Amino acid sequence: MASSGFSAQQIILLVAVAASLLAVIQAETIVVGGTENWRYGYNYTEWAANTAPFYFQDTLVFKYEDTPAHSVYLLPNLRSYLTCNFSDAKLLANPTQGQGDGFSFVLNQWRVLYFASAEGNDCEDGLMKLIVVPWPRN
Numbered sequence: 001m002a003s004s005g006f007s008a009q010q011i012i013l014l015v016a017v018a019a020s021l022l023a024v025i026q027a028e029t030i031v032v033g034g035t036e037n038w039r040y041g042y043n044y045t046e047w048a049a050n051t052a053p054f055y056f057q058d059t060l061v062f063k064y065e066d067t068p069a070h071s072v073y074l075l076p077n078l079r080s081y082l083t084c085n086f087s088d089a090k091l092l093a094n095p096t097q098g099q100g101d102g103f104s105f106v107l108n109q110w111r112v113l114y115f116a117s118a119e120g121n122d123c124e125d126g127l128m129k130l131i132v133v134p135w136p137r138n
């Protein structure tokens with residue numbers, strides 16, 4: 001060991017750096033809805049169930065045109081999610097922010113995330129809502 005030229009502390013540091021790099025490299029970018037993108041009438045509950053698990057530091061991408069208008073909100077809890085009540089919801093992306101490369105959201109919060117579109121009847125009738133639970137990758 002002594003001839004390697006590294007102290008135990010340096011080796012621990014190198015391992016920690018390698019582990020965190022690996023975590024970033026492993027993080028995935030996932031387009032919500034896949035080739036369907038973010039649109040009225042596609043079942044995102046089903047899509048999320050089929051696509052899970054989602055991992056901490058993965059990136060969700062919401063892609064949509066501005067006509068008809070869609071958006072992305074984070075709802076505060078299950079009750080507001082189930083009833084499509086946006087009164088305490090947080091706007092993440094407005095109707096123009098889904099164009100081009102779309103709107104990216106990194107799963108860097110350890111909490112259940114309730115996403116929905118608030119335009120027209122997107123949430124109530126259009127199935128444009130999903131629940132995402134970020135899991136630890138290892």
Ligand SMILES: *[C@@H]1O[C@H](CO)[C@@H](O)[C@H](O)[C@H]1NC(C)=O
Nearest residue numbers: 042043044045046047049127
């Ligand atoms: C959407 O998918 C979920 C999960 O498969 C299912 O329970 C629900 O009935 C579906 N909704 C519609 C409107 O098809």
Ligand SMILES: *[C@@H]1O[C@H](CO)[C@@H](O)[C@H](O)[C@H]1NC(C)=O
Nearest residue numbers: 076080083085086087088089
């Ligand atoms: C929507 O949620 C707010 C609190 O977040 C509540 O005060 C309000 O009564 C709810 N509206 C409906 C129609 O349930």
